[in-house]
Amino acid sequence: MDVVDIINDLKSFRRKDIPYSRVLSSMCTSPHPIAVKAHQLFIETNLGDPGIFVGTWELERKLISMIGKLLHKNDCAGYICSGGTEANIQGIRSARNLKRVKKPNIVIPKSAHFSFEKIGDILGVRIKRVGLDEDYRVNTSEVEKKIDKNTIAIVGIAGTTELGQVDPIDELSEIAIEKDVKLHVDAAFGGLVIPFMDKKFPFDFELEGVSSITIDPHKMGMATIPAGGILFRDESYLRALEVETPYLTSKYQYTLTGTRPGASVASAYAVLKYLGFKGMKRIIERCLKNTILLVEEMQKLGFEPVIEPIMNVVSFKTKKAEKIKEELYKRRWVISTIKEPRAIRMVIMPHVNEEIVLNFIEEFKRVIKSINAI
Amino acid sequence: MDVVDIINDLKSFRRKDIPYSRVLSSMCTSPHPIAVKAHQLFIETNLGDPGIFVGTWELERKLISMIGKLLHKNDCAGYICSGGTEANIQGIRSARNLKRVKKPNIVIPKSAHFSFEKIGDILGVRIKRVGLDEDYRVNTSEVEKKIDKNTIAIVGIAGTTELGQVDPIDELSEIAIEKDVKLHVDAAFGGLVIPFMDKKFPFDFELEGVSSITIDPHKMGMATIPAGGILFRDESYLRALEVETPYLTSKYQYTLTGTRPGASVASAYAVLKYLGFKGMKRIIERCLKNTILLVEEMQKLGFEPVIEPIMNVVSFKTKKAEKIKEELYKRRWVISTIKEPRAIRMVIMPHVNEEIVLNFIEEFKRVIKSINAI
Numbered sequence: 001m002d003v004v005d006i007i008n009d010l011k012s013f014r015r016k017d018i019p020y021s022r023v024l025s026s027m028c029t030s031p032h033p034i035a036v037k038a039h040q041l042f043i044e045t046n047l048g049d050p051g052i053f054v055g056t057w058e059l060e061r062k063l064i065s066m067i068g069k070l071l072h073k074n075d076c077a078g079y080i081c082s083g084g085t086e087a088n089i090q091g092i093r094s095a096r097n098l099k100r101v102k103k104p105n106i107v108i109p110k111s112a113h114f115s116f117e118k119i120g121d122i123l124g125v126r127i128k129r130v131g132l133d134e135d136y137r138v139n140t141s142e143v144e145k146k147i148d149k150n151t152i153a154i155v156g157i158a159g160t161t162e163l164g165q166v167d168p169i170d171e172l173s174e175i176a177i178e179k180d181v182k183l184h185v186d187a188a189f190g191g192l193v194i195p196f197m198d199k200k201f202p203f204d205f206e207l208e209g210v211s212s213i214t215i216d217p218h219k220m221g222m223a224t225i226p227a228g229g230i231l232f233r234d235e236s237y238l239r240a241l242e243v244e245t246p247y248l249t250s251k252y253q254y255t256l257t258g259t260r261p262g263a264s265v266a267s268a269y270a271v272l273k274y275l276g277f278k279g280m281k282r283i284i285e286r287c288l289k290n291t292i293l294l295v296e297e298m299q300k301l302g303f304e305p306v307i308e309p310i311m312n313v314v315s316f317k318t319k320k321a322e323k324i325k326e327e328l329y330k331r332r333w334v335i336s337t338i339k340e341p342r343a344i345r346m347v348i349m350p351h352v353n354e355e356i357v358l359n360f361i362e363e364f365k366r367v368i369k370s371i372n373a374i
Numbered sequence: 375m376d377v378v379d380i381i382n383d384l385k386s387f388r389r390k391d392i393p394y395s396r397v398l399s400s401m402c403t404s405p406h407p408i409a410v411k412a413h414q415l416f417i418e419t420n421l422g423d424p425g426i427f428v429g430t431w432e433l434e435r436k437l438i439s440m441i442g443k444l445l446h447k448n449d450c451a452g453y454i455c456s457g458g459t460e461a462n463i464q465g466i467r468s469a470r471n472l473k474r475v476k477k478p479n480i481v482i483p484k485s486a487h488f489s490f491e492k493i494g495d496i497l498g499v500r501i502k503r504v505g506l507d508e509d510y511r512v513n514t515s516e517v518e519k520k521i522d523k524n525t526i527a528i529v530g531i532a533g534t535t536e537l538g539q540v541d542p543i544d545e546l547s548e549i550a551i552e553k554d555v556k557l558h559v560d561a562a563f564g565g566l567v568i569p570f571m572d573k574k575f576p577f578d579f580e581l582e583g584v585s586s587i588t589i590d591p592h593k594m595g596m597a598t599i600p601a602g603g604i605l606f607r608d609e610s611y612l613r614a615l616e617v618e619t620p621y622l623t624s625k626y627q628y629t630l631t632g633t634r635p636g637a638s639v640a641s642a643y644a645v646l647k648y649l650g651f652k653g654m655k656r657i658i659e660r661c662l663k664n665t666i667l668l669v670e671e672m673q674k675l676g677f678e679p680v681i682e683p684i685m686n687v688v689s690f691k692t693k694k695a696e697k698i699k700e701e702l703y704k705r706r707w708v709i710s711t712i713k714e715p716r717a718i719r720m721v722i723m724p725h726v727n728e729e730i731v732l733n734f735i736e737e738f739k740r741v742i743k744s745i746n747a748i
Binding site (some may be wrong): 006013015016023025030031039040045053086093114117121141147216218244249258260261266270271315325329338355 | 375376377380381383385386387389390392393394397399400402404405408410412413414415416417418419421422423425426427429430432456457458459460463464467471487489492495496498505523590592598599600602617618619620624630632633634637643644647648650654699703708710711712713728
């Protein structure tokens with residue numbers, strides 16, 4: 001096939017995708033234009049071979065320390081990975097390798113991402129889920145009770161997938177220190193939201209019990225996919241992940257994958273450099289403003305949020321959640337649902353501007369009318 | 375910072391990277407121009423959410439069946455992943471989940487990639503390494519002896535990292551059937567070489583014992599990073615990897631990562647479509663021709679290959695391997711080394727054309743003279 005035919009062929013597939021302008025379910029978004037430019041410049045780079053890609057490797061070190069600074073630890077250790085799942089695997093794996101017990105378990109909130117089930121299966125770690133309080137934050141006294149001699153780590157969520165809620169990480173930190181277990185914070189989404197919010201939620205390395213943090217530039221960092229992040233308090237956690245690398249330009253490798261794109265690292269770096277703290281804050285504030293707009297419009301239609309939104313994730317109670325989702329999908333609008341309580345869920349990413357919120361509301365009105373959802 | 379400053383900043387890092395024109399150690403290469411074009415078109419796509427990226431998902435299905443066809447199984451199951459390590463993890467994890475034993479082990483050749491140590495650690499699977507015959511192919515009678523009731527899988531390599539050797543996969547297939555264990559073939563490199571070679575090496579699904587194959591488009595498929603591939607004989611292997619996905623447009627997820635770039639999938643598809651079987655064969659033949667050229671030139675200098683090269687990977691015996699590598703690196707040329715036997719190793723990727731081979735030989739001559747390596 002010649003180039004033109006192939007491009008046309010590819011475009012015919014791409015056209016079947018639903019554009020982000022109709023997506024209110026995703027924690028990813030259109031990458032920032034500067035991210036795309038940076039990505040292009042580094043398209044052939046491979047961080048799996050740092051002796052070849054010396055500059056790209058240095059760039060990754062710089063990015064890690066930029067994110068570390070944001071999380072109150074300039075000199076943290078870590079790397080940019082394939083996404084939240086790899087980051088969570090590595091956080092838990094490091095804890096597991098640092099405390100060898102026969103039947104390791106971790107204590108995590110019921111609200112933790114479904115991928116923790118996958119992580120449990122992969123790593124052979126038992127997952128003990130803990131209930132939530134009335135605000136859907138983890139019940140810390142239950143966490144304390146569930147910790148036993150085989151517990152290698154507890155997990156707190158800073159920005160839950162379903163509700164954008166933040167667990168009381170400060171209390172979890174106290175517990176972790178007291179019980180001598182690691183505390184892994186899954187801030188895949190919230191890590192690049194909370195630092196830019198006026199209301200303060202302690203969740204990062206300023207809390208002494210926090211050992212590792214998942215924070216994904218390809219979510220609220222507007223980087224290209226794949227750009228997840230796993231940060232550790234210090235190098236010793238990385239050491240626990242290392243294997244020897246006989247044929248590479250490095251001697252050891254602590255990453256889960258071998259070959260690793262430098263392109264998305266450059267993209268994440270470029271966005272943070274371009275926007276700076278103020279620019280990020282502006283974007284987060286716009287997302288929060290549009291979240292409030294959505295809530296107000298939904299309330300006019302009789303839908304109440306499950307909790308007062310903390311960040312740009314919001315769920316609205318309705319028994320007809322699945323039906324509403326399906327009807328919207330037929331009209332090429334994408335939202336998602338949660339089960340406890342039954343609700344429809346929206347994420348107000350940077351691509352969801354005021355106009356999209358209002359367009360969505362118009363379609364939503366037609367949908368609820370058509371299925372008598374109110 | 376403004377856009378121009380950021381681009382300049384990024385370029386200053388990128389300039390420190392060693393260009394591929396001086397790299398003879400990597401199993402990755404500059405992506406094909408059509409790969410870069412395709413990548414661009416799909417830059418924002420996320421295969422972790424197939425209900426949004428309906429067309430991109432369809433494209434991945436098509437690519438999997440194209441690769442499946444090449445591997446004698448049009449209707450195989452699988453997906454495009456982050457690379458060889460994830461592919462090998464998933465192959466072994468699937469075998470582990472299909473045969474639950476308390477202390478699972480796998481039997482793999484000594485020549486298997488170092489990442490199998492990582493996989494053993496991650497999955498809690500014991501790695502039993504088996505010796506090689508005089509041609510550095512796995513000793514199959516030793517494989518047979520090492521299989522016990524806790525063995526969940528055996529592994530064969532089609533294109534070893536160190537020498538490009540191919541294990542007797544047909545014999546391993548017989549053993550796998552006889553002993554009722556899975557056979558995972560790591561063809562991360564060789565999977566996109568062997569099908570295009572005149573000499574035949576049975577290694578794929580045409581052998582009935584083969585359960586899963588790692589085959590990476592971002593190596594000899596000239597796709598953008600990350601594009602690894604894991605293929606299974608049928609869907610049942612994927613079922614063994616699934617977890618529920620409450621908030622996504624799909625119900626289950628069998629991939630290791632959640633968010634997954636569609637861009638590199640599009641790139642891999644575009645290269646195979648553009649080149650077709652004949653075009654791929656032409657590129658492989660050129661790589662093999664340049665490998666022979668390198669061998670001839672090295673022989674003139676008194677260096678003998680460890681084995682007669684099978685594909686475009688070749689190692690040359692020398693006790694001064696490390697020293698030679700270091701001296702070349704000082705001059706910004708990258709090769710690698712192996713330990714058993716002590717040798718220097720080169721991979722003749724598509725970017726290593728005749729001119730680069732000859733330039734390399736010139737520098738190599740100066741290096742061996744400077745350190746009296748001959």
